[in-house]
Amino acid sequence: MTESWLERWQEGRTGWHESEGNASLRKHWTASGTRVLVPLCGKTQDLIWLERQGNDVTGVELSELAVRAFFDENEIAYSCVEGALTAYRANDRAITIYCGDYFSFSDGPFDAYYDRGALVALPADIRRSYVEHSRSLLNADATKLIISLEYDESIATGPPFSVPASEILEYWSELCRVDAYDDIENGPPKFRDAGLAMMLEVIWRYP
Known part of the structure; x- marks a missing residue:
């Protein structure tokens, strides 16, 4: 998983990256003035948007190339x-x-959590450990916004993988589904090329 992630950044195979940030974040995020954790953040513009809402934003990313690109491209x-x-x-x-292995990151606790592309980037055998580690970094009543995919x-x-609602709620039973829409047109081209007609982006939030 680690080598594959780094190779994707080195080769520019980052079809999940949204150059303008995520519209669902802007629609459904509620927290301000909090310490926010964004795991596997890449070079997302969402970090800038969250900071502009008055938050202290911390991302964690494995690829040094992605981290440097975030700062350099945004000057x-x-x-x-x-x-x-x-x-x-x-x-x-x-x-x-923070650049390095997310499972080695321990600079909690955080008041808010935003996962747009992390959980869905991980294969099934890693996801539970990832969520358990994320929970260990959050305050008990932390605000959460998690965006999953179903196809x-x-x-x-x-990747990105389909993560059904049953699995999301097994990990995060406190979440409520607040929105969902077909995002196949913005998804990786390989999905459309394979004949996939629908890819549902599902937005989960607490509280």
Whole structure:
């Protein structure tokens, strides 16, 4: 999984990246003035949007290429602090990205959590451990916004993977489904090429 993730960034195979950020985040996010965790953040513009809402934003990303691209492409000056994970801290904004293995990240607790592309990037045998680690980093009443995908895996396979509602609620029983829509047109081209006609993007939130 680790090598595959790094290879995708090195080869530019990042079809999940949204250059304008995620519209569902802007529609459904409610927290401000909180410490927000964004796992497997890549170079998402969502970090900037969350920070503009008054939040202190922390991303975690395995690929150094993605981390540096975020700061360079957005012309954000930063400094680095070495540690178990290298911390890239924006000089004049409340944004930090830790580069390294998410399972080695321990700088909690956080008041809010945003997962748009992390859970669906992971194969089934890793997802439970990922969620358990995420929970260990959050306050008990943390705000959560999680975006999952549902599609027919007999036609196409991930990543990003289809994660059914039953699995989401097994991990996060407190979540409520607040929205869903077909996003096949914005999904990876390989899905359409395989003949997939629908890919449902599902938005889950707490509270």
